Amino acid sequence: MPLKIITLNVNGIRSAWRKGLADFLAREQADLVCLQETRVQHPQLTEEMRAPHLCQSFFHHATKPGYSGVAIYTRRAPDRVVEGLGWPDFDAEGRWLQVDYGKLSVVSLYLPSGSSSEARQQIKFGVMERLTPHLKQMLADGREWIICGDINIAHRNIDIKNWRGNQKNSGFLPEERAWLDVLFGDIGWVDAFRVVNQEAEQYTWWSNRGQAWARNVGWRIDYQIVSPGLRDTVLGARIHKDERFSDHAPLIMEYAIDLP
Template sequence: MKIITLNLNGIRSAWRKGVADFLARENADLVCMQETKAQRPQFSAEMLAPGSCQGFFHDAIKPGYSGVGIYTRRTPDRVVEGLGWADFDAEGRWLQVDFGRLSVVSLYLPSGSSSEARQQVKFSVMERLTPLLRQIRNDGRDWIICGDINIAHKNIDIKNWRGNQKNSGFLPEERAWLDLLFDELGWVDAFRAVNQEPDQYTWWSNRGQAWAKNVGWRIDYQILSSGLRDCVRSARIHTAERFSDHAPLIMEYALPPA
């Protein structure tokens, strides 16, 4: 099974930059998207269902903001939009598709970089997600949670770690939350299960030639329930083309295609 996660920074913008051709070449079983930044009436027919895929989306109420989506080659048994949290769901941040005992999620965690108020929203979402992730880790299902988490976990995951320790996305409280998920709750950072190399980033600022100099952050993840740890076969970050300020994270698993 091949799964791609990608923050599009606008599906219409990414389409203009050639992401549809990339997706066609990769022919993934599932593509988990964040920041679609559109409502469904604004999508072209190809954006709604490219190639042989079906598309499912959870749009934000605010136009041109947030939103998540999933392309899948197989019809899900169930689709879940949101978590029942009014503020969170209004921003279109959780979309889940179920296939048998496997659940795949596209998650877009809020960014706190724009203001202290938004940082507090981010902390609130992290706090509310903790008991949910504690609960579902042992629910008998296999989980793959894909998305833009907006947190670089360790020093290896960010180029300028010394200069960013007081900035949203690398705050001690945020990093400790990922410690909790991976160390105490038993969730698995799928990328690091097979790749321990430095300079592996998925997001670059638009300032200061960050992309050209590879001054990046690894803030896009595929997070697995513990039973899937040994199913990870490969991980790569696609940087040969640029469709967004994020790069596609492409993972392959020893699982039946979804």
């Protein structure tokens, strides 16, 4: 059986639950589900939220209530769980959660957005700068990786509807796109979705303003990024748009991988 992994920015897990996320997860029966922007503290989770139709769940909350946070649901108990990267400012926002299975690691990552202010954009740039050597080292450590999450950057013109009008906006700045060029180029990481789908207008996020969803004025900012050794294991990808659980859509991918 293929390994099925879902990634989704829920923009508040309690809100997504009220919109039917639990039923969706029950139908999909994914092996792993990576969530971002859970915006919850552990006492606020219901029993079903802690393990919906899956055997185990892990949450890395932000220190600030109602903000950020990542989670992973899994059917198979991992060998190890890693919360954060050891960077106090980054980890306080609950942005990195990792589960290990043998030599395979799956990560739920929520890269900061810079859209709210110039100060937050500079924080985003700082995180990108610190991540670069870390991502290089990850590929040198002998493990295979699947990084799932909201990267808050659309890479190429085909990944955003209004590319001409957004070149000065956070999420499509030249510096951000160049960072992904390096990530998918010189460093060697693989945009798994583009291994199997090269079509335009494959969006995962739509603004809540200006009828963006109805007009399909979207951005592809949610990714599954794999180490080069997993490129040939990518079997398929789909963006689930039949229901809306948040302003993002679930990205569902399958791999020819057996968990150890």
